Amino acid sequence: MDFDLSEEQSLLKDSVEKLIAQHYDFEQRKKYLQTPEGYAPDLWARYAEMGLLGLPFAEAEGGFSGGAVETMIVMEAFGRGLVLEPYFATVVLAGGLLRHAASAAQRAALIPAIAAGELRLAFAQSERQARYDLSDIATTATREGTRWNLSGEKSLVLHGDSADRLIVSARVSGARRDHDGIGLFLVDAASPGVSRRGYALQDGTRAAEITLAGAAGEPLGAPDRGFSAIERVVDEAIAALAAEAIGVMAVMHETTLDYLKTRKQFGRPIGQFQVLQHRAVDMFVAIEQARSMAFFATMMAGEADAEERRRAMAAVKVQIGRSGRRVGQEAIQLHGGIGMTMEYKVGHYFKRMTMIETLFGDADHHLGNLAALGGLIAV
Amino acid sequence: MDLAFTKEEIAFRDEMRHIFRNEIPETIRRKATEGRHLSREEIVTSQRILNARGLAVPHWPSEWGGRDWSPVQLYFYQDEMQQANVPPPLPFNVSMVGPVIASFGNERQKRAFLPRIANIDIWFCQGFSEPGSGSDLASLRTSAKRAGDFYIVNGQKTWTTLAQYADWIFCLVRTDASAKQQEGISFLLIDMKTPGITVRPIQTIDGGHEVNEVFLDDVKVPVENLVGEENKGWDYAKFLLGNERTGIARVGTSKERIRRIKELAALERAGEQRVIDNPRFREKLAAVEVELKALELTQLRVVANERRGARGKPDPASSILKIKGSEIQQATTELLMDVVGPYAMPYQPQFEEGWNEPPIGPDYAAPAAPTYFNWRKISIYGGSNEIQRNIIAKAILGL
Numbered sequence: 208m209d210f211d212l213s214e215e216q217s218l219l220k221d222s223v224e225k226l227i228a229q230h231y232d233f234e235q236r237k238k239y240l241q242t243p244e245g246y247a248p249d250l251w252a253r254y255a256e257m258g259l260l261g262l263p264f265a266e267a268e269g270g271f272s273g274g275a276v277e278t279m280i281v282m283e284a285f286g287r288g289l290v291l292e293p294y295f296a297t298v299v300l301a302g303g304l305l306r307h308a309a310s311a312a313q314r315a316a317l318i319p320a321i322a323a324g325e326l327r328l329a330f331a332q333s334e335r336q337a338r339y340d341l342s343d344i345a346t347t348a349t350r351e352g353t354r355w356n357l358s359g360e361k362s363l364v365l366h367g368d369s370a371d372r373l374i375v376s377a378r379v380s381g382a383r384r385d386h387d388g389i390g391l392f393l394v395d396a397a398s399p400g401v402s403r404r405g406y407a408l409q410d411g412t413r414a415a416e417i418t419l420a421g422a423a424g425e426p427l428g429a430p431d432r433g434f435s436a437i438e439r440v441v442d443e444a445i446a447a448l449a450a451e452a453i454g455v456m457a458v459m460h461e462t463t464l465d466y467l468k469t470r471k472q473f474g475r476p477i478g479q480f481q482v483l484q485h486r487a488v489d490m491f492v493a494i495e496q497a498r499s500m501a502f503f504a505t506m507m508a509g510e511a512d513a514e515e516r517r518r519a520m521a522a523v524k525v526q527i528g529r530s531g532r533r534v535g536q537e538a539i540q541l542h543g544g545i546g547m548t549m550e551y552k553v554g555h556y557f558k559r560m561t562m563i564e565t566l567f568g569d570a571d572h573h574l575g576n577l578a579a580l581g582g583l584i585a586v
Numbered sequence: 587m588d589l590a591f592t593k594e595e596i597a598f599r600d601e602m603r604h605i606f607r608n609e610i611p612e613t614i615r616r617k618a619t620e621g622r623h624l625s626r627e628e629i630v631t632s633q634r635i636l637n638a639r640g641l642a643v644p645h646w647p648s649e650w651g652g653r654d655w656s657p658v659q660l661y662f663y664q665d666e667m668q669q670a671n672v673p674p675p676l677p678f679n680v681s682m683v684g685p686v687i688a689s690f691g692n693e694r695q696k697r698a699f700l701p702r703i704a705n706i707d708i709w710f711c712q713g714f715s716e717p718g719s720g721s722d723l724a725s726l727r728t729s730a731k732r733a734g735d736f737y738i739v740n741g742q743k744t745w746t747t748l749a750q751y752a753d754w755i756f757c758l759v760r761t762d763a764s765a766k767q768q769e770g771i772s773f774l775l776i777d778m779k780t781p782g783i784t785v786r787p788i789q790t791i792d793g794g795h796e797v798n799e800v801f802l803d804d805v806k807v808p809v810e811n812l813v814g815e816e817n818k819g820w821d822y823a824k825f826l827l828g829n830e831r832t833g834i835a836r837v838g839t840s841k842e843r844i845r846r847i848k849e850l851a852a853l854e855r856a857g858e859q860r861v862i863d864n865p866r867f868r869e870k871l872a873a874v875e876v877e878l879k880a881l882e883l884t885q886l887r888v889v890a891n892e893r894r895g896a897r898g899k900p901d902p903a904s905s906i907l908k909i910k911g912s913e914i915q916q917a918t919t920e921l922l923m924d925v926v927g928p929y930a931m932p933y934q935p936q937f938e939e940g941w942n943e944p945p946i947g948p949d950y951a952a953p954a955a956p957t958y959f960n961w962r963k964i965s966i967y968g969g970s971n972e973i974q975r976n977i978i979a980k981a982i983l984g985l
């Protein structure tokens with residue numbers, strides 16, 4: 208085992224961190240939030256130039272053959288900047304579905320466009336009734352000659368409002384919550400039968416409610432074998448979110464430490480109060496535990512045995528969720544009133560962390576799953 | 587010792603319950619239940635209805651509208667009001683500046699202010715905190731210099747809750763810069779319309795506007811607006827902060843929140859199972875209920891004790907109420923987030939103004955995350971929970 212980055216990985220880390228440091232200070236980010244897309248289109252182009260948008264795809268298909276470690280590096284840096292661009296939606300989620308489910312022809316058609324920054328995708332998966340159950344899909348796909356028609360309501364589609372195309376999960380056969388009979392379909396977001404309602408999440412990132420009324424979809428791979436790809440991609444997504452969470456938590460901690468050193472009350476920096484020192488230490492311990500689990504997630508993201516992978520990601524999500532909540536609440540508390548304001552950065556990290564806690568299942572949900580699977584240590 | 591409530595006390599409770607649930611407009615109570623912000627007008631309406639029935643200031647001296655109730659009666663009054671989601675009479679008026687004027691003000695001030703404070707004809711805000719003086723309040727720098735019949739006030743207050751609605755502000759100001767910190771502070775009442783006062787909004791992380799900065803620039807305040815003696819303001823502030831502390835426990839509010847969480851958890855499903863039937867969720871909820879029951883009795887004990895103690899000297903045990911009460915309230919906001927799950931994520935500020943677009947997810951989900959964010963404040967204001975622990979360590983444990 209070796210926790211050190213290779214030379215290439217270090218270069219990647221340095222360049223992404225530099226980009227974020229240059230383009231993602233608090234004031235710049237505020238401006239990006241004001242745009243219609245809710246992010247900075249010119250930065251999207253920069254990500255493409257740097258090779259970030261093609262990172263996880265095979266070289267032969269127009270990518271850079273990066274693995275889970277590379278994704279971790281990018282997502283952690285993006286967490287530090289509270290990056291708004293649809294990287295997670297396009298590259299991690301939709302890109303993952305292309306890697307695991309699409310045909311060679313589809314990959315050849317789409318991946319170069321993604322890598323070039325010309326195609327933004329979103330994964331239209333969750334539905335109102337589903338909560339965190341990935342197989343709870345009521346949207347239907349029905350065949351009419353050579354054409355597939357999709358109908359249903361998709362909810363909380365990350366960056367669904369600005370995506371050019373959607374990858375929609377839909378039921379081809381079987382009952383609600385069956386694992387079999389779920390297909391993945393590529394849908395042009397501007398096509399007839401697709402209507403979208405975009406909105407901001409609590410942290411300012413964008414999402415959409417999407418109604419499909421007989422919209423045309425092109426199956427990704429075999430039209431009724433989508434579920435294992437969905438599970439796999441969501442596990443990769445949890446690993447990516449874990450890395451992002453580390454970036455988010457690290458900034459909250461650094462900001463808090465700075466504040467403890469500079470804020471004076473009772474004639475001294477408040478960081479001299481031992482009780483606050485211990486609180487900062489507990490935050491640190493919580494982050495290090497989370498960081499370890501982010502490494503575990505990265506290690507297990509490519510695990511082929513689905514049950515082992517699910518078990519690992521449940522554990523990861525529990526740790527990330529718990530550490531994140533603790534660190535976020537403490538960061539606000541140790542700042543006092545200033546931490547409660549929009550004008551100050553720590554609250555924005557707290558809100559992003561709260562979204563990460565919820566995405567793809569909160570800590571309690573995953574604790575339940577992990578317990579049902581018998582925990583991590585086999586008897 | 588008799589630990590049961592008497593028949594009379596129970597009858598009193600039922601009377602309070604009846605009044606709160608029947609006299610305050612349902613629309614106002616509904617808004618409070620749903621976690622929406624009340625307008626100025628709604629807060630005023632509710633307090634005037636209470637005041638007309640002698641229920642705005644029962645804890646004041648009887649000549650100014652107080653009812654001479656026992657601690658148990660006061661407890662039922664508060665508990666029933668909170669459980670009915672009746673907006674409490676404005677705390678800045680009835681729990682803070684009112685009791686200070688009643689205890690330390692002169693006759694003219696009492697006559698001029700107390701009835702109008704009780705009836706919220708005047709809305710007061712609290713000008714204590716400053717950018718450099720939060721926990722260390724006694725270091726405050728806003729100065730008041732005597733010039734004939736006036737004080738000239740200069741400085742800045744911050745975190746001033748609902749200053750945008752306020753007619754008056756009660757301020758701690760420094761009147762003697764050469765004295766020891768605590769001994770140079772005075773308590774002034776200032777009309778917000780006085781030239782030189784600027785209010786700037788501060789937006790909180792939930793997107794709301796409830797706090798402000800208040801700038802005071804050569805503000806002329808008549809000397810007659812000094813409460814009590816010059817340079818004795820710190821004593822009055824301590825008296826006031828003790829009351830504020832106790833008020834933050836909000837046991838009835840938490841009871842009502844838990845009830846609502848149970849209702850909503852019965853509507854939400856995860857798969858075939860209702861959220862309320864999930865054993866893990868039930869255990870989490872039950873654990874909070876245990877803490878709340880304990881707090882309820884602790885509060886009754888503290889209040890009974892304070893009654894016996896010296897006037898103007900709050901029981902340091904009230905810090906227990908502040909710590910536990912805030913933690914429990916915050917825990918309920920997390921439980922509501924658990925209930926709504928992914929639908930805590932959409933930011934839907936329009937739910938405040940009435941729905942003009944259909945809600946995203948269930949209509950009760952919109953306030954869950956904003957309330958979770960906003961209620962982080964409860965462990966910060968009213969003396970942060972760290973400061974409360976310092977008080978207990980010193981004043982009770984002798985450390």
Ligand SMILES: Cc1cc2nc3c(=O)[nH]c(=O)nc-3n(C[C@H](O)[C@H](O)[C@H](O)COP(=O)(O)OP(=O)(O)OC[C@H]3O[C@@H](n4cnc5c(N)ncnc54)[C@H](O)[C@@H]3O)c2cc1C
Binds near residue numbers: 966
């Ligand atoms: C939503 C909101 C509404 C408010 N409304 C009002 C209002 O209407 N009027 C008003 O006057 N004020 C109001 N306040 C201000 C509030 O009282 C202060 O925020 C509070 O006193 C803390 O001060 P501070 O924010 O400056 O934090 P600081 O005092 O700077 O504290 C920062 C951190 O250090 C800790 N700390 C400080 N000193 C010590 C110590 N000795 N030992 C251990 N830990 C310590 C604190 O607990 C906190 O965690 C409000 C605050 C908020 C958030």
